[in-house]
Amino acid sequence: MVRLITHNLLACHVRGCTSNNFPLVFKDVQLQLKEAEYNPDFLRGFMPKLEWKALVDTAKSLNNQSLPDQAPEPQAANEEFLKILHHVLLEIHVEEGAMLCPNCSHVYPISNGIPNMLLQEHEL
Numbered sequence: 427m428v429r430l431i432t433h434n435l436l437a438c439h440v441r442g443c444t445s446n447n448f449p450l451v452f453k454d455v456q457l458q459l460k461e462a463e464y465n466p467d468f469l470r471g472f473m474p475k476l477e478w479k480a481l482v483d484t485a486k487s488l489n490n491q492s493l494p495d496q497a498p499e500p501q502a503a504n505e506e507f508l509k510i511l512h513h514v515l516l517e518i519h520v521e522e523g524a525m526l527c528p529n530c531s532h533v534y535p536i537s538n539g540i541p542n543m544l545l546q547e548h549e550l
């Protein structure tokens with residue numbers, strides 16, 4: 427399933443596409459909201475792994491403007507912030523659409539919540 431926690435780790439892997447290949451840009455998406463179990467310790471532990479600007483920009487591209495431009499330190503993250511982060515990272519599911527590489531414009535389709543990250547032979 428494609429959630430923003432997964433998307434935040436995905437870069438284009440077409441051969442030779444090595445710069446400006448992240449974050450992939452969502453296109454023509456259909457979203458579904460699904461409740462997930464709230465786990466503040468997991469969120470605090472995951473925060474250092476996030477590319478924050480990419481997350482904020484991607485959420486905005488999905489019409490979600492709830493994240494602050496600057497992330498707090500994990501230890502200083504309060505419940506209000508963590509609940510927002512929880513929702514953005516784990517409860518927004520991209521069911522249909524595509525992800526587009528900002529560098530080479532390769533299109534990674536998403537169908538039934540499954541991203542197709544496979545490449546054509548000439549792209550390997």
Ligand SMILES: [Zn+2]
Nearest residue numbers: 438443527530
């Ligand atoms: Zn690319």
